[in-house]
Amino acid sequence: MFAGEPPSSSDPTKRPCRQISSVLETFRRLLLQIGGANIAARIALKAYLATLGAGKVGFTILGKQADGDSQYVGGLRGIVERNVMRYYLAIEAHLGALSVPPDARAETSMRDWFAATERYPLQLHELGRSDYFEMKRVEYRRQAPLISRAY
Numbered sequence: 001m002f003a004g005e006p007p008s009s010s011d012p013t014k015r016p017c018r019q020i021s022s023v024l025e026t027f028r029r030l031l032l033q034i035g036g037a038n039i040a041a042r043i044a045l046k047a048y049l050a051t052l053g054a055g056k057v058g059f060t061i062l063g064k065q066a067d068g069d070s071q072y073v074g075g076l077r078g079i080v081e082r083n084v085m086r087y088y089l090a091i092e093a094h095l096g097a098l099s100v101p102p103d104a105r106a107e108t109s110m111r112d113w114f115a116a117t118e119r120y121p122l123q124l125h126e127l128g129r130s131d132y133f134e135m136k137r138v139e140y141r142r143q144a145p146l147i148s149r150a151y
Contacts, residue, residue, distance in 0.1 A: 047073060058082055060121060072122070082123050110136045123127040 058081030065071050073081065086131035092111035097105040114132055127135070149150040 045076065051058075053079065056082070057123060059085065061118075078123075085120065085124065086117070088115055092116065106140050 008103035055074075056078060057074050058078030060073040060077070060081060061070045062073055063071050072078070090113055093109045093116060096112055100108045110133060114129060119128075126132075
């Protein structure tokens with residue numbers, strides 16, 4: 001073999017090149033899949049903000065509107081702020097319910113969480129009281145057997 005001549009297919013030095021090429025191709029495909037998921041997530045977020053999430057706001061006040069009302073943050077930051085508050089209120093309701101007998105904790109926690117979220121209707125109101133309790137009771141009955149098996 002002369003200098004500058006490509007290695008033959010029987011040349012053992014070509015095998016590592018193929019392996020490296022295969023690894024690079026796999027890495028490229030992985031990046032494309034991750035990028036594709038990222039694009040899909042961005043599209044889903046934009047769709048949510050244009051439909052169900054349109055008009056929903058967070059807690060940070062950005063300034064005043066022309067009519068004097070507060071202007072709240074929206075978009076992704078608003079989503080994050082609402083979710084953080086929901087989780088905080090859920091933890092607070094759960095810990096508060098620990099002071100009642102175990103068989104009353106679920107109802108107490110649901111009642112306290114709903115009451116806490118209603119203090120922030122602009123940001124957190126999603127369902128009426130009866131719809132919320134109906135949904136949560138069905139969910140609790142569905143999960144109860146799984147929870148009892150876990151303990």
